[in-house]
Amino acid sequence: MSLNVVHLVGRVGRDPEIKFFTSGSSLCTLTLAVNRPTSKSDEPDWFNLEIWGKTAEVAANYVRKGSLIGVKGSLKIETWTDANTGANRSKPVIRVDKLDLLGSKRDNDQNALSGYGDDPTL
Template sequence: MSINVVTLVGRVGGEPDVKYFESGSVKCRLTLAVNRMRKDDPPDWFNLEIWGKTAEVAANYVHKGSLIGVTGSLKFDHWQDRATGANRSSPTIKVDKLDLLGSKRDNEAAAGSPPSDEW
């Protein structure tokens, strides 16, 4: 048996990067800062990849600084560096579930955002 489940709660590091494909698919990429237990430790940063309806929700209602919760799986993107030819990889969280968290005031800052719900 294998398990690959990641659950994170943190703040979005920048505006969503959204791509619409001719096939009708939607992909959204975000960065997420997750604080450590000790306040003087720097946050851990994660790259998130979101697809489909959930990506559309993220594109419309998630902004820099938004508090969100995500559940997904860890994957590694692989590529070859154009300049050096070296093989590179980057860990990415493929998001299956997105929760919009935070206060009502946080949600109102994003014009017309829905109440905190699972998407």
């Protein structure tokens, strides 16, 4: 038996980036900051997320930097050869299967307003 399941809850570190492919599929990438409950430091753990399909479009339309989200997915390791040094490189990525928007509607409205001016009452 093998098991590769990751559950995370945290705040989005940057606005999602979405790409549409000629095949009709879509890919959304973003970062997620997750605090450790036992950690003495204020530094969160950062995770790279990739979301495919309709869920990617939902993330691109409704998630913004600072949004509180929950994700369920699997861990994969991306590997490549560095073009400059020729060294083998790798990074962990969470491939998201399920996305939960956890912030309140008011939180989402405040996030939407943050890019449109300094006055949050507009």
